[in-house]
Amino acid sequence: MEHLPILQVVIPLVLAPLCLLLVRQAWLIALVGSVSSLVCATFLLAGILENGSSNYYVGGWEPPWGIALSLDIVGGFIVLLVSLIATLVVAWAHHSIEDEIRDDQVNLFWCMFMLCLTGSFGIVVTGDAFNIFVFLEVSSLSTYTMIALGKDRRALTASFQYLVMGTVGATFILIAVGLLYMMTGTLNMADLAERLPALRDTSTVRAAFAFLTVGVSLKIALFPLHQWLPNAYTFAPSAVTAFLAATATKVSLYVLLRFFYTVFGADFVFDELHVDYLLLPLSLLAIFIASTVAVYQEDLKRILAYSSVAQIGYLTLGIALANSKGLTATIVHMFNHGLIKGGLFLAVGGICLRLGSTRLSDLKGAGRAMPWTMGAIVIGGCSLIGIPLTVGFISKWYLIIAALEAQMWYIAVAIVIASMIAVAYVWRIVETLYFQEGETTFREVPLYMLLPTWILIVLLVWLGVDTDLTVGIAERAAQSLLGIQL
Amino acid sequence: MHHNIIVREVANLFFPIIILFGLYVQFHGDFGPGGGFQAGVIIAVGIILYALVHGLDKTRRLIPEKAVRIGMSLGVLLYAGVGVVTLLLGAEFLNYNVLVANPLTGQHLGIFLIELGVGITVATVMVMIFYAFAGRGQE
Numbered sequence: 323m324e325h326l327p328i329l330q331v332v333i334p335l336v337l338a339p340l341c342l343l344l345v346r347q348a349w350l351i352a353l354v355g356s357v358s359s360l361v362c363a364t365f366l367l368a369g370i371l372e373n374g375s376s377n378y379y380v381g382g383w384e385p386p387w388g389i390a391l392s393l394d395i396v397g398g399f400i401v402l403l404v405s406l407i408a409t410l411v412v413a414w415a416h417h418s419i420e421d422e423i424r425d426d427q428v429n430l431f432w433c434m435f436m437l438c439l440t441g442s443f444g445i446v447v448t449g450d451a452f453n454i455f456v457f458l459e460v461s462s463l464s465t466y467t468m469i470a471l472g473k474d475r476r477a478l479t480a481s482f483q484y485l486v487m488g489t490v491g492a493t494f495i496l497i498a499v500g501l502l503y504m505m506t507g508t509l510n511m512a513d514l515a516e517r518l519p520a521l522r523d524t525s526t527v528r529a530a531f532a533f534l535t536v537g538v539s540l541k542i543a544l545f546p547l548h549q550w551l552p553n554a555y556t557f558a559p560s561a562v563t564a565f566l567a568a569t570a571t572k573v574s575l576y577v578l579l580r581f582f583y584t585v586f587g588a589d590f591v592f593d594e595l596h597v598d599y600l601l602l603p604l605s606l607l608a609i610f611i612a613s614t615v616a617v618y619q620e621d622l623k624r625i626l627a628y629s630s631v632a633q634i635g636y637l638t639l640g641i642a643l644a645n646s647k648g649l650t651a652t653i654v655h656m657f658n659h660g661l662i663k664g665g666l667f668l669a670v671g672g673i674c675l676r677l678g679s680t681r682l683s684d685l686k687g688a689g690r691a692m693p694w695t696m697g698a699i700v701i702g703g704c705s706l707i708g709i710p711l712t713v714g715f716i717s718k719w720y721l722i723i724a725a726l727e728a729q730m731w732y733i734a735v736a737i738v739i740a741s742m743i744a745v746a747y748v749w750r751i752v753e754t755l756y757f758q759e760g761e762t763t764f765r766e767v768p769l770y771m772l773l774p775t776w777i778l779i780v781l782l783v784w785l786g787v788d789t790d791l792t793v794g795i796a797e798r799a800a801q802s803l804l805g806i807q808l
Numbered sequence: 809m810h811h812n813i814i815v816r817e818v819a820n821l822f823f824p825i826i827i828l829f830g831l832y833v834q835f836h837g838d839f840g841p842g843g844g845f846q847a848g849v850i851i852a853v854g855i856i857l858y859a860l861v862h863g864l865d866k867t868r869r870l871i872p873e874k875a876v877r878i879g880m881s882l883g884v885l886l887y888a889g890v891g892v893v894t895l896l897l898g899a900e901f902l903n904y905n906v907l908v909a910n911p912l913t914g915q916h917l918g919i920f921l922i923e924l925g926v927g928i929t930v931a932t933v934m935v936m937i938f939y940a941f942a943g944r945g946q947e
Contacts, residue, residue, distance in 0.1 A: 328891075328901040336888045339881030382903035 326366045327378040327391040330401060330443045333358050338436035341429050348429035349416050355436055356412045359405040359443070367398035371795070374802065377449070385449070385510045392449030392512065394584075395799040396653055400576050403660045404442050407568040408435075410774035414668055415561035417771065418675050422473050422559045431471055435565075438464040442573045451499045451585070452509045454577060455492065458541070461573070462488045465566065469558040480553035487540055487550040494537030501530035514585050522590055531590075534581055535597065541574035544638055545608030548631045555627035560671030563623065567630055568664035572656045575637055579652075582641070583803040592644045601642035606736055608635030613743040617750065622670055622680040625747050626663065629706055632740070633659050636721060639733070643724045646800050651720035653796040658705075658713035658785070665778030666702040669695050672767040672775065682751070686760025694772050696755050698779045703748035705782050708741050712786040716793065819861040826854035834927045838916065844923035848930025855931075856938050864942050873939060876932045883929025890921045 337355040341348040370376050370393060378391040393401070412435070423431050441461025445454055466488070470481035503509055505526050506517040521527050536547075543551040555563050582591045591597050609632045616628035637659070640652030672695045673688070674680055689696040705712035718737055725733035766772070785792050834847030859867035890902065897906040904918025905911035 325895055325901070328895075332888060332891060332895075332901060336885065336892065339884040339888075342877060342881045378900070380901055382900045382905065 324378070326362055326369065327376055327393055327447045328380065330359060330362050330366065330405075330447055331440055333362065334436040334439040334443065338433050338440065341433040341436055345429045348432040349412070349419075352412050352432040352435055353409075356405065356408040356439065359439065360402075360409045363398070363401045363405040366393070367395075367402050367795075370395055370398040371798070378447075386508050386513050389453060390449040390510060390512075391447045393447050394802050395795060396576060396579060396803060397446045399653065399657060399795055399799055400446050400572060401443060403572065403657050404439070404446070404569045407565060407660060407664045408439055410664065410777060411561050411565045411568075411668070414564075414671070414771050414774040417768070418560050418671050421675055422561075423471050427471060431468060431559075434464040434467045437461075438468065438565075442569060445573050446576055449511050450509050451502060451511055451514060454580075455496050455499055458495065458574075458577070459492055461570070462492060462541075465562075465570065468562045469554050469566075472557045472559050472562075474557045476553070477557035480550075480557040484550040484554045487547070491537045491540030491547075494533045494540070498530040498534035498537060501526050501533070505530070511580070511585050515587065518586060519590075522594070528595070531586060531595065535578070538574055538578045538581070542571050542578065542638070543631060543634055545604055545612060545631060545635060548608070548612070548634070551631055552624055552627040555630065555667075556621060556623045560667065560674045564664055564667035564671055567626070567667050568660040571630070571634055571637075572660055575634075575652075575656060579641070579649075579803060583649075588644070588804060598642045598644045601638055602733075605635040605639035605642055606733075608632060609639070609736070609740045610743070613740055613747065616747040617743065619747075620682055622673070622682060622685065622751065623667075625751065626666055626670065629744070629747065630659075630663060632744070633663070633706070636717065636737075639737075640721055640724060643721075643728045643730070643733070645724055645728055646804055647720060647727050648724035649800040649803060650793070650796045651717060651724050653799050654720060654792050655717035657792055657796070658717050658782075661713060661778050661781050661785070662702055662705045665698060665775055665782060666706075668771075668775040668778065669698040669702065672771055675771075676764045676767060682754045684760075685754050686758040687755070687762050688760070688764075689755035691762035691764050692766045694766055695775070698772075698775050699755070700752055701779050701782065703751060705786070707744045707748055710786075711783060713782050713792070714786070716786055716789050720793070816861055819857055823854055823858055826857065827851055830854060830931075834923065835920075837923050838919050844926025845930050847923075848927040848932075849934060851927070851931040852934030852938070855935050859938065859942065864939070868939070871935065873936075876936050876939070879928050879932035880936060883925045883927070883932065886925035886928065887922055890918060890925070894918075 334355050337351050341351050344351065366376065376393045379385065380389045380391065383389070419428060419431060438461050441457045441459070441464065444457030444460065448454055448457060466481050466485045469484060470478055472480070499509070502514060505521050505524065506514055508514055508517065518527060540547045555567055558566065582588065612628045612631035612635065616625045616632065619625045619628060633655075637652050637655055640648040640655065642648070670680055673685065673692070676692065677684055677688070701712070705714035708714040708718040718741065722734045722737055725731070725737065830847045830851035833842035833850055834844060837843035837847065855867065855871065894903050894906055895901055899906040902918070902922070904914045907914040907917050
């Protein structure tokens with residue numbers, strides 16, 4: 323049990339090279355890897371909920387000499403999300419990947435997928451600032467590769483664009499970590515948190531903070547640093563899009579939360595530097611501009627990609643409100659949005675498999691031919707809008723409460739208006755699928771692909787009705803994040 | 809460059825020396841400057857020099873791509889495997905103390921194996937990158 327945090331990283335790390343060696347069994351290995359990560363993550367979160375946090379000293383070396391893994395409730399929650407999505411995506415993707423990727427590259431793809439999982443888990447479980455950079459690079463580099471494997475040739479430019487932007491982001495993070503190390507002489511995050519308050523007024527620490535915020539924002543795809551995202555999501559293989567949209571930006575956002583609340587401290591970030599003055603307008607711009615752009619897209623994947631940029635705006639809005647309700651809303655929405663986008667992109671992947679295209683003009687009347695897939699898209703779309711009885715509503719409800727608590731009623735109004743724009747782009751999809759005449763000769767996707775999609779969709783509704791689980795965990799997570807700074 | 813006798817013979821002379829030096833850096837890494845990464849790069853440089861002089865095809869016959877791929881995975885597996893063994897022996901991941909009865913020998917053995925894993929992976933990955941770039945347009 324005590325080894326769970328490291329197992330989370332080691333399992334996919336060991337399986338990645340095995341995927342390279344055992345060419346035919348690669349998918350099975352990936353499935354075993356993601357299922358065992360899910361089991362691991364469940365026990366890990368249960369343990370953390372009981373004890374508050376989980377610490378592990380790699381190699382038996384105590385910090386500050388050795389590398390420590392430390393995980394709080396938010397981390398456990400994110401690890402659970404990532405492993406859940408990974409399991410469903412791998413179970414779903416067997417056929418889809420063979421369809422979209424060259425035969426001799428399928429096992430390489432699964433190898434990259436396992437490495438990406440290693441990186442994502444590593445970022446979350448580690449308690450070492452430099453380790454975050456290393457794992458961020460592991461997950462990013464494997465992600466670039468996976469995006470480039472898309473069958474559309476534009477996947478290459480999309481991947482290159484992401485590579486350039488992502489590398490700039492990672493370099494900024496590295497510069498920030500370097501500056502912090504220069505000032506404090508430590509890389510351990512708990513140590514950093516202890517030593518930074520005395521050095522707050524130095525311009526070096528402030529520069530480190532600025533580099534870090536911009537670098538991580540690039541990875542989160544916070545408006546206006548989101549340009550890499552729509553192309554990457556559109557041209558990547560469907561399974562990659564589903565996995566990335568549901569997890570990658572959340573893991574990066576977790577890095578931001580970790581640095582804001584546990585390393586620098588909320589009083590420094592919000593009361594002294596007033597990051598919220600910058601974050602709030604950017605979040606609103608992200609929500610409004612990206613939602614509006616989504617309305618005018620011609621491709622289903624692109625609509626959902628721009629919607630992701632808008633949803634990231636909601637996530638950072640919760641942080642920018644700088645109160646505990648806002649943070650709760652952010653954490654709950656990280657999980658909820660993961661489920662929504664995971665479910666939606668899996669359904670879209672099904673369309674891609676059957677039709678070979680996700681352009682709206684090719685999807686006319688498809689609702690009649692693939693009722694289950696399209697039904698999933700409709701429910702997922704409702705959740706994006708924030709219709710009651712879905713998880714989207716829960717997220718927005720908490721955001722609005724947080725806005726009212728912060729005496730910013732105009733934010734609450736803005737959230738409601740933005741939901742109307744979401745209605746517009748979701749309605750456009752629904753209208754095309756159900757109310758337009760078109761060729762409907764293709765078949766529904768097989769059951770084993772519908773099942774993962776619908777597990778996510780059912781979770782959307784279930785967790786939208788029974789909110790105790792997610793909101794309960796998110797509230798405790800927000801308290802633990804805010805509590806450290808007291 | 810095969811027809812250029814000076815280049816060819818000097819390269820042939822240097823090839824074993826470079827590999828030997830790479831091995832020295834690899835296995836002396838725990839006493840002096842060096843280690844798996846540096847050694848891997850040096851060994852890969854030797855192979856790349858060979859390829860520059862004798863051509864890609866001859867090098868590929870000498871070290872087939874499949875072997876390079878296996879090497880890439882084996883290095884990682886060796887590294888992670890040592891960690892898994894320490895986990896199975898009841899200690900933390902990569903806690904070499906438990907590898908053998910004497911903790912000091914354990915530390916020695918542990919870092920030796922880890923660095924060997926790093927060396928194998930780095931050398932093979934460098935060669936693979938060279939193959940990939942140099943082989944462009946041949947397929």
